Amino acid sequence: MQREEITEKLKEILLLTDVDRSLMEGDISALRLKEDCGLSSVGMLYTVIGIEEMFGIRFENVGLEDFVTVKDVIDYIGAKTE
């Protein structure tokens, strides 16, 4: 799956978490999930569930705290959907 496609789908999920909409314009890869997007631990769990269902993948052998930036998530999804 193309990186751009992953990013756009990820934006849809993040918007459901009440993240500031203005943050979702342009390149989001450098955004930090907790500090910039304001995701709590439940927000992280919610995001991962959304990703698993949207992309049809499973997060395995990783903890939610292993993802610091949006780029980390995009890289993980990219590797899983190759």
Add this chain to the structure above:
Amino acid sequence: MKNEKSGRDAGGAKRDPLFSFRYLIYDIMILTAAIPGMLWFRPKRIFAGGKKPDLSGGLLIIANHIGFFDPVYLMMLFPGRRIRFVCRKEFWATKHSAFWFRSFLTIPIDRDNFGMESFREITERLKAGSAVALFPEGHIDTEGDPIGSFKSGMVLMALRSGAPVLPVLLTKRKNIFERLTAVIGDPVELDTGGALPPLSKVTELSEMLKDEERSLAGFLPEKLKNRL
């Protein structure tokens, strides 16, 4: 729909058999402790709905956390059901403790770095018809607030498993000879039509469950209302 050969239901979830060596220690413990435990604690269940609700099938039991023995109290309130408790993974730290906590059917979670394996195990167990219990405050109440803020993760567990949530209100015993009294609410279905609702809705549902839990105090006898 169940697949008898695979022991899994149509959704792929593992089913609890009536007997399994995996449950041997748990079942022996329940059988041997049930009679003295029931005689000592004489658990008194107050049903908020006036009568015992249907407690069969997958059930996510949530309760206020007032002490270390709350899991034991819950087990006595629901005799005849194997209850899987969600507990912090630190309890599984050594081989010895892991053996016992596995035997007691606990599901470990990493509170510092939550993994999806724990989430999947909980939802699979619920889908398979098991009862899973957790304390949504996440810790034993030490701040004086009878029911503190709830962690919303349990709402996601209920939504993704389709299991109803059963609120239970435990009360503190004044002394070791006093009866154990608890209020059992009606199971709450959290149906959002299958799709993952916005996170704000998840938070809203979590608050609703907390209000539901708080409202159970109204069913307690006057002398127990300050024992939360």
